[in-house]
Amino acid sequence: MKHAAGALLSSIQLDRESGKSVSVQLYHGLRNVILNGVLRAGERLPATRTMAREVGVSRTTVIDAVDRLVAEGMLVSKVGSGTFVSDTLECQRPSQLAKKARQVSLSKPRLSYTIRHAEQSLAPRSWLPHRAKAFVTALPALDAFPMAHWSRLSARHVRGDRSTVMGYGQPKGYEPLRRAITAHLSALKGIVCDPEQVFITAGAQQAFSLVGRTLVNTGDRVWMENPGASGARNALLSEGAELVPVKVDEEGLVVRDGIEKAPHFRLAFVTPTHQQPLGHVMSLSRRFELLQAVEDAQALIIEDDYDGEFFFGNAPQPALKSIDSSERVIYVGTFSKSLFPSLRLGFAVVPERMVDTFDKVFMSWVSGPPTATQAIVADFMDEGHFATHLRMMRRMYKARYEALIDAARCLKGAIDVKETSGGFHTPAFLAPGIDEAAIVSQAAERGITLAPLSRYCLEPIEQRGLVFGFGSATPDEIYRGVSVLSDLPELRENWSA
Structure with a gap:
């Protein structure tokens, strides 16, 4: 009208x-x-x-x-x-x-051969957590983050030199942050490296993708822990890798299984400090066995140390990178777990002989995280806040882990929560007859988040289980969460305490 x-x-x-x-x-x-x-x-x-x-x-x-x-x-x-x-x-x-x-x-757009080939095996990532509760995985204790210090450092850089925080940053990353990371790795991990070997990325996922794009040709075989990290799986699949699922036991990736399945391989992906998701620490003998296998195949290793700062056992093993004398290990770290996920800040430490190659890649087309964010993290580390935060979080995660182990005693015989020595998640195995999917679904209906072990598998394994995150839940929430689980219909019908 x-x-x-x-x-x-x-x-x-x-x-x-x-x-x-x-x-x-x-x-x-x-x-x-x-x-x-x-x-x-x-x-x-x-x-x-x-x-x-x-x-x-x-x-x-x-x-x-x-x-x-x-x-x-x-x-x-x-x-x-x-x-x-x-x-x-x-x-x-x-x-x-x-x-x-x-x-x-x-019609649908024509996808590249690489993506068409990878699409069927890509693991869904829609489950990544956003809010803290029992028993989400991969989420740190955000309520304990020292926001006052962070806000002060943020204000300093927002009011500082605009050309530093608003212009185009250094391609491989803000130099003071690379220096801070180098000092941190030397003190905590025994990794001796030069800042020029450190490349800042938008999270560990981008680092995996860049390594794959730089070093892997379509069809190259890559050993992957099975079960293993789904994010790395997706990144390497998307770059054309042919993933080889390799068994994991209590000592870590089973090197013999990898050799039997794919003696000629390009990369091996491992989480030796805290296996994702089984929580095992790779033994020293298994580390040397892996390094020898990689040397024999003229291959390389991606060492994903996603939550290694939070080891609370007796004596942590050195980083795989720290005992690599043949320059075969690319070490990838992230601040998503040690600080908070939305930073989207990670890094890769490449062998000295590969620095020129990665320099060319980063100078040609890679855009890193905002310089202001990198500058804040650099100051956070240099002023000692990072080390203080890590010490406090170790104590907190250990207390929350102990609360989980204590609370889960009532589930014994049905859900066997395994021990771990670091990080903020641990696996639990299910008794025969208890359905993994039913437990996850029934728990979700009652406000409890559980990750099924099958989610992490490139190919099926016999063991059925769950992954319990304990980092972002308080001890009271953990006890309440276990109480809810003990009353699930799937447990009542298939298990008698």
């Missing part, structure tokens, strides 16, 4: 409690009615005073929204006449019949 005073726009709804400003909501509302054809070419909008009264906002808010649409060319303002929908937009807008015909004729 057209009126001399302009179209009625009562369909535009504004949410006063929304996080978006009223001006932005009005702008989007007007834009949508134009794009959807509710307002046709040449149709006049109400005067700004009229629209303000009808929509229930100030005239200034209306003027702001209208001016944005005029600047975009969707509206045309004519002095003395009013504001109208642009004729140009109408000429370019496809008819409804044309839209339907186009939708029918369009």
